[in-house]
Amino acid sequence: MFPNPLSYSADIVGWPATIITTVILFLALLYNRGTKRFDYFKKKGVPYVEGAIPFVGNMLDFFAKGFTMDVDRIKKYGRVYGEMQSTVPVWVFGDPNLVRDIGIKEFSNFVNHRRNFVIVNKEFSKALTMVEDAEWKGIRNVMTPTFSSAKMKKIVPLIQACAAEFVEQFECYVKDKKEFEVKAICGYYTMDVIARTQFSIEVNSSKEGDRNELIKNARRLFDSISLKKPAFWVGILFPFANGLMEKLDMGMMDNESMKFFSSYVDHLFQLRTKEKGKQMDFLELLINAHDDELDDASKDSRISAVDDTTETIEAVKDWRVGKRALSKLEILSNAMLFFLAGFETTSGSMCWIFHELAHNPEAQEKLYEEIEETYEKYGSLTYDAVASMKYLDQVFCETTRLYPAAQRTDRRCNKACKIGDYTIEKDDIVNVAIYAIQRDPEYWSEPDEFRPERFAKENADSIVPYSYLAFGIGPRNCVGQRLAALEIKIGVAAVLRQFRFVPSENSERHPEFKKQGACTPVKGIFLRAERRI
Numbered sequence: 411m412f413p414n415p416l417s418y419s420a421d422i423v424g425w426p427a428t429i430i431t432t433v434i435l436f437l438a439l440l441y442n443r444g445t446k447r448f449d450y451f452k453k454k455g456v457p458y459v460e461g462a463i464p465f466v467g468n469m470l471d472f473f474a475k476g477f478t479m480d481v482d483r484i485k486k487y488g489r490v491y492g493e494m495q496s497t498v499p500v501w502v503f504g505d506p507n508l509v510r511d512i513g514i515k516e517f518s519n520f521v522n523h524r525r526n527f528v529i530v531n532k533e534f535s536k537a538l539t540m541v542e543d544a545e546w547k548g549i550r551n552v553m554t555p556t557f558s559s560a561k562m563k564k565i566v567p568l569i570q571a572c573a574a575e576f577v578e579q580f581e582c583y584v585k586d587k588k589e590f591e592v593k594a595i596c597g598y599y600t601m602d603v604i605a606r607t608q609f610s611i612e613v614n615s616s617k618e619g620d621r622n623e624l625i626k627n628a629r630r631l632f633d634s635i636s637l638k639k640p641a642f643w644v645g646i647l648f649p650f651a652n653g654l655m656e657k658l659d660m661g662m663m664d665n666e667s668m669k670f671f672s673s674y675v676d677h678l679f680q681l682r683t684k685e686k687g688k689q690m691d692f693l694e695l696l697i698n699a700h701d702d703e704l705d706d707a708s709k710d711s712r713i714s715a716v717d718d719t720t721e722t723i724e725a726v727k728d729w730r731v732g733k734r735a736l737s738k739l740e741i742l743s744n745a746m747l748f749f750l751a752g753f754e755t756t757s758g759s760m761c762w763i764f765h766e767l768a769h770n771p772e773a774q775e776k777l778y779e780e781i782e783e784t785y786e787k788y789g790s791l792t793y794d795a796v797a798s799m800k801y802l803d804q805v806f807c808e809t810t811r812l813y814p815a816a817q818r819t820d821r822r823c824n825k826a827c828k829i830g831d832y833t834i835e836k837d838d839i840v841n842v843a844i845y846a847i848q849r850d851p852e853y854w855s856e857p858d859e860f861r862p863e864r865f866a867k868e869n870a871d872s873i874v875p876y877s878y879l880a881f882g883i884g885p886r887n888c889v890g891q892r893l894a895a896l897e898i899k900i901g902v903a904a905v906l907r908q909f910r911f912v913p914s915e916n917s918e919r920h921p922e923f924k925k926q927g928a929c930t931p932v933k934g935i936f937l938r939a940e941r942r943i
């Protein structure tokens with residue numbers, strides 16, 4: 411039996427056609443997957459950012475415009491609009507009233523952050539910023555007592571000691587009349603404060619500077635968090651592959667630095683479990699909450715701490731503590747989080763304060779006078795002394811308004827609900843445009859001007875509630891806010907008492923921000939200092 415030559419040639423002709431059809435079908439399916447939800451906001455009648463690219467969505471704007479992007483977007487689309495973050499539709503809110511509804515009124519529907527947005531290294535997977543629902547509640551309530559006013563009062567002498575070393579840092583620059591990059595110097599101080607106040611250890615970053623291992627690894631970690639990382643795009647494009655990426659330890663952050671921090675906090679954990687009860691710091695709190703070793707005293711302190719933080723928020727009165735012990739991974743993740751959260755955000759805010767004061771000499775002199783008066787009255791920078799400095803507080807608030815550490819924060823909706831006129835569906839992601847709200851002329855006249863007086867008591871009525879969001883909103887706001895404010899104020903006051911900051915040859919009045927979600931100057935903040943006395 412011979413093959414029929416005609417059917418043979420038909421087969422040959424058929425193969426390319428089959429291949430082409432398969433490829434076209436595959437591409438069509440791919441296109442469909444990459445654009446499936448692009449009409450989400452159109453169908454809802456909500457303005458949305460045009461020009462979404464299959465799979466990428468509107469993400470290229472983050473690279474092109476970065477931190478300040480939402481300011482122009484709000485002018486164009488209004489204070490509520492939609493964008494495509496890759497294949498996921500995301501609501502962007504720039505209206506303080508609606509932000510209040512998301513963060514407070516409807517908090518129980520917006521407890522968590524976006525899931526699987528980025529692939530997180532295993533060591534960090536139980537950090538407070540990552541965990542959800544009951545797990546979040548449990549961990550948050552273990553952490554909260556560490557920031558009570560009583561605790562803050564106790565740690566003031568430790569912060570003062572760090573501030574004294576911080577002041578010394580500037581001495582050599584003043585002597586040599588050299589300019590310096592102030593963010594790096596602030597970073598040594600904030601690392602010292604976190605280590606001493608929360609872990610009761612001295613890490614000498616002020617003395618060792620960039621040679622210090624903690625500083626080196628913390629910097630490497632922050633630099634490694636970039637939209638250019640493959641893990642970021644895999645997380646966004648193929649959320650189903652996240653588990654595999656996590657198993658392969660292919661997280662967003664630099665692995666080596668992660669391992670460094672993980673074994674560092676593990677080492678501290680081992681030491682302290684042997685010496686339990688000697689210190690009453692953050693690490694001790696975490697260790698007390700470990701496994702079955704929960705005693706009655708720490709249970710009570712958790713409950714009262716929750717009442718303390720939520721008492722003013724009507725909507726979350728029933729948001730009670732899940733009394734549970736912490737696993738070792740939860741302890742390690744959160745100890746690491748503290749090192750990192752306490753380092754970058756705080757040093758960033760501090761360096762912007764010095765930047766604005768150097769460019770606003772009148773404000774700097776006014777603050778100097780207040781600092782001098784306070785020293786005269788209290789003798790040193792005690793907790794009450796810091797609390798009494800009204801202008802320092804205004805400078806702190808105004809700087810964090812102009813330069814909030816985060817461009818946006820996010821929440822995931824866990825039950826469909828109405829926010830204003832908008833129906834937010836279950837699993838929808840909402841972003842709060844912190845930077846854009848804080849620079850919106852509707853809420854802040856001449857919003858780009860540095861005017862600490864906006865936050866003076868007599869002007870309190872002109873501040874639109876929830877238009878200042880530097881530390882987030884509601885029960886999921888920044889747990890470290892009190893510590894951040896205290897250490898920044900003590901550090902700034904201690905330094906300004908000795909030195910006057912002035913612009914130097916490499917100073918820029920309006921430094922460009924890096925194209926990322928954190929408020930970081932591209933070239934750093936360069937200044938010069940002059941001795942006052």
Ligand code: HEM
Pocket residue numbers: 538539540550747748751752753755756759810814815816819820879880881882883884885886887888889890891893894
């Ligand atoms: C100037 C300094 C700081 C700024 C501007 C800042 C800002 C923020 C913001 C915007 C959030 C998100 C809040 C939200 O989504 O509503 C946040 C969360 C958080 N911050 Fe800070 N932060 C600062 C310092 C610190 C410090 C010193 C610590 C700890 C030592 C800390 C620990 C945290 C933690 C653990 C969270 C997650 C809270 C949760 O999910 O329950 N932060 N911070």
